[in-house]
Structure formats: structure tokens, C-alpha cells
Amino acid sequence: MSSRTIATRSAVIFFIGIGCYAILWCNLFVIQLLNSSFFASLGTNQYRITMTKLPERGPIVDRTGSAFLATNRSCISAFLIPKNIGNKSIVQNFLKEQFPTAASRLKKNQKASFLYIKRRLTDTELETITSFHNPDIHLLEETNRFYPLPSAAPLIGFTNIDNVGCAGIEQICNEELTGTPLKMLLEKDARSGYFYFHKELQDSGTQSIPIQLTIDSTLQFLVDEELADACKRFHAVEASAIILDPDTGDILSLSSYPYTNPDDPQFDFYHTKQRAATEQYELGSVLKVFAALAALEQNAVKPDELINCQNTKKCTIDGRPITTWTPHGIIPFSDVIAFSNNIGIAQVAKRLGPDIVTHYEKLGFGKKTGIALPAEARGFVNPPDKWSAQSIISLSYGYEISASLLQLAQAFALIAHDGHFVTPRLLLSDPITVSKKPLYRTESIESIKDILQKTTERGTGRRAQLKGFTVMSKTGSANTLVNGVYDHDKNIYTAAAIIQKGSYKRVVVTFVKQADVPNAFASTIAMPVLRRIAEKMVIHERML
């Protein structure tokens, strides 16, 4: 081979080498300089992972702090990664047989990165999935809520599948119960698995706050038992009751029956309603107490003033028809309330005129109490500018005014607390709100207390008598409005009482709706229920 050939070949090899080297440098230039940020972020993304951890939802406890009303428990959910499924037909057939809705979802989302088969699997469903032994079906552990006291369910509410509060305390206190997530930056490589090399806190988040209620869980259970029994005995549609401490406004029990257990997968949404605070209705004669209080405050009547009740069940006042449950002749005003005579109270209310509305509003009717429950009923008091000639008569015995059972308890708490306005509270962290000055004169309050005591001793509240206790009570039976017309067969029976012994005071209110009992009155339906609740309450609170 000539020296020229060798030189040519060497030159070719040299230039090929130089060319390869140039290509290498060009690539390096592109990777290191032009696309440096892209490749750097790609590396960082593989190396650094942001982990978000939501704190466990806070528990809800009763006033003792030891009885849990809502807590967490773990559950298993099953999911698929549709785009990575090996043998689609096997999975599809299994789902079609066991989880038809998941099968149809999988059909629509063949290339999805994640698909739940079912969340919160039952034991049977979990067994079915584990026995199937398919690597494409994955299991995921999640937490869901657990409610140890089902009777408190309408009050506590429930959460949805993502643990977001949807009703009751769970909804109102959702932010406190949830907290905010903790964010951490983890440095790890492909082989480190669950472990990391370095941890950096990005956001410490906030811990969930446990919620303590004023509810006494045992009392709640005892009241619920009585309501269930009342609904069964009287074939009633529903019943509700509240026990309130008039000194602090603490609600010790707030029950509704029937209720539904949120832990039951087939729970009935209708029975998740908290009726005592969210339903308003015309209270009937129980409101005579407040018409009487207003009249006493305005000096429109004296407790011993004789009122002519016309000894009839039906009469007309100013041309307006008025009926009462039994005839009474000329009786003292205190007996008008004790025996619940509509004709007598209507005559006294006429002396008050539109002022009766001012008094009702002062007692908290027609406005929300502000309790920590969603959808609280505002109630309604017919304003004087919308009155008919009948209005003042109707308002005196609890019609043309609608209120919730909670508002009734609040108004009775005012009498029990010597005229001071007490705001009911459900959260122990809320401040006790009692008006500094009494809204009513001491004489008016004392007079109405005497009248209510008489009602228990010899009036419509006789069934509320409790040996060793001073009981001030009143009942009310009201027709319900069905499509704008009063249905005389569908009544609401209400009873309210103040139970007192020394410094111990409790307000107990209850209603029973649509009892299927002939010739029923609140004194025969709601009052015995109230008495039994009161008896259990004083035994539980060791006040004998």
C-alpha cells in the first residue's frame, strides 16, 4: 500500500472521528444547555416526590368527652388501572358478574389511569375480590366514619364517600374536623420503595380539631328509647324531644324518631332530618303561655282576674268563630291557661293587639336561634300589616305562628331563667350567652310560673307530675296544614315543661306527630312521653 493511500485513509478516519466527536458535542450542547431545564426537571421529578397527607378526621364526642359520637374506621376500596390491564376479558367478565356498574364504567374508560371498582367494600365483596386472585384488581385502604350512637345520627349528620360532612355537626364543623393537609418533599430513587433519603416539610398543615358537644350521650339514648316507644304505642308518624339546661343553654339531648343509622349502607335519607330544629309548625295551645306572659307584662290582665269563657265549646268573637276543647264558665285567668281555654285567652289577647307580635319576637319566635346545625327553621309570626280580623285570636292560641321545637325550648328557658334570654348551644366550645338584664319583670315571670305549676297540679299538665319536683308545664294540640287546609285528623301534640328542684332546672319539650289514637289530646299523648323522659332524666342525673 502506497504512503498516499495510507494518508488518505488516515484523513478519512480522522474526519469521521472528528465528525462523531462534533455530533457528541452537539448533543451535549442540546442536552446540557438548550434543554437543560427540561432534563433537570425530569430528573427532579423522578427523584423528588411531593407527599400530601390529610390528617385523620377529628372525632365528635359528647359532653363527658369519653363517649364518642363519631369516629373513624378503616375500610377497603377496590380499583383498577384500565390502561395496564393484562387480560381485559377476564376482568370484564368478573366485573359484569359481581360489580355491574364498575363493568359499564370500565367499558367507557378503557384507557383511564385509575378507576374505582367500588369504595367501602363490604366483607362479602372483599372476600369475592380476594378469592378472585387477579393481579389487575388492586385494593386500597381508606378511612370512613363510624357512628357508635345511632340515635344521635340526625344531630351528628354524616359524611359522603370522600369524608366531607353532608349534614348535621359533620357539615357545620367540617372545616375544623377535616384540618388542612401536610405537604412534604421526599427525595428517593427507583429502588428505595417506601423509603426516602431526605424529607423536607413544605406545609405543616393543621391538625383536625375534635368537637365536643353539650349532648349527654346516655340521656340522648334514653330519650330516643321513649320516642321510639311513643311512636309504637300511639302509631305516630314521628316524634321529637329536647332537654335543655336553662342556666347555660346547653342542649343535653336533641332527639328525633325515626332516625336512620349512617353506618347502614342502605340508610334512608328522609330520616336523616333533625326535626326538632329544622321543622317548623303551628304549636297550638302551648303558645298560650307566651300570650299570657305578654298580657301579664303589659298589665292587660291579672292572674286572678275572672274571665268569662261563655260556658260553651263554640262561639263568635267580633263575628269570628272560635272553638275550644271543653266549655268553661267564668274562671280566673290562671285557670284559662291551666285548662287551656281558647275563648278566654282570645279575649285577653284582644287587649294586647299588635303588641303580641312584639312579645313573640322578643321571645325568639320568627328568628333562628343560631344553633350549630344546618338548615335551622326560622319560624314565622304573622306581622300585624298582614293580619285579618281572625289573626289576633289565632295568634293567642298558637296559630298564624309557626316555630320549631327548639324555639319553644328557648322560650321556656327564658321563663326558667327568670326572664333572662338564654341562647341554646350545642358546641361546648361556644360561649354561654345569657342576657344580662331580664326581658320580663320578675312579677310577670313569677305569675306565669305559678300558672304553669297550677297547670301541672290540676290542669292539662296533670300527667307531668313528678314526685319531689316542681313541674311547670303546658300542652298544645294543633291541626296540621295539608295543601293549605287544616286536616283535623293529622295533629301535632306538643308538651313543654320546666322541671325544678332547688338549683336544678331542666326544660323538656316534646312533640308527637299524627298519632293514630281516637279523641287524643296533647295531655294524653305528648305529656306522658314528656313525663317518662323527665323521670329517666332525673334518675340518670341522680337528682332524686
Place this chain on the structure above:
Amino acid sequence: MKKTFFIALFISTHISFLFLHIHKQMQFIKQSFAKQANEQLLAKIKHEKQAKQNELYALQNKKDVKTYAENQLALKPVSMTQLRRLPHE
């Protein structure tokens, strides 16, 4: 001889420092992993404790306790007439 010895010592010291540094890092990672493993174990135990607690709450269901007391122990609810407060001495 002295110079050679010094160079050898210098290099070997550096190598041993390097080795110690790597060993320290390895130990650190090992301890970190052990800590993380313990954290995971703690989380698992806490989780089991929560499950047991929930089981306990479920068993403390007042309705079930009452049914048990009435059916198994033949207890009956008391009424006010059956109770009397005894005066203190």
C-alpha cells in the same frame, strides 16, 4: 524513602477519609431507613389500636348493653318509686 512514605501516607489517609465519609453516609441512610420502618410500624400499630377502639365502641352500643342486661342478667329498668335518697350521717 521519606518522600515515598509521606506520599503513601497522604494518599492512604485520603482514601480512608473517603471510606469513612461513605460509611457515615451509609450508616445515616441505614438509620434513616430503620427510623422510617419504625414509623411505619407505629402507624400500623396505631391503626390497629384505632380498629380495636372502634370494636370497643361498637360493643358499648347502649342498645346492645341494655338488651344484654335485660336478657342475660335479668336486670330491669328502675322507676322513681323504687329509688330513695338516703340522708347523709
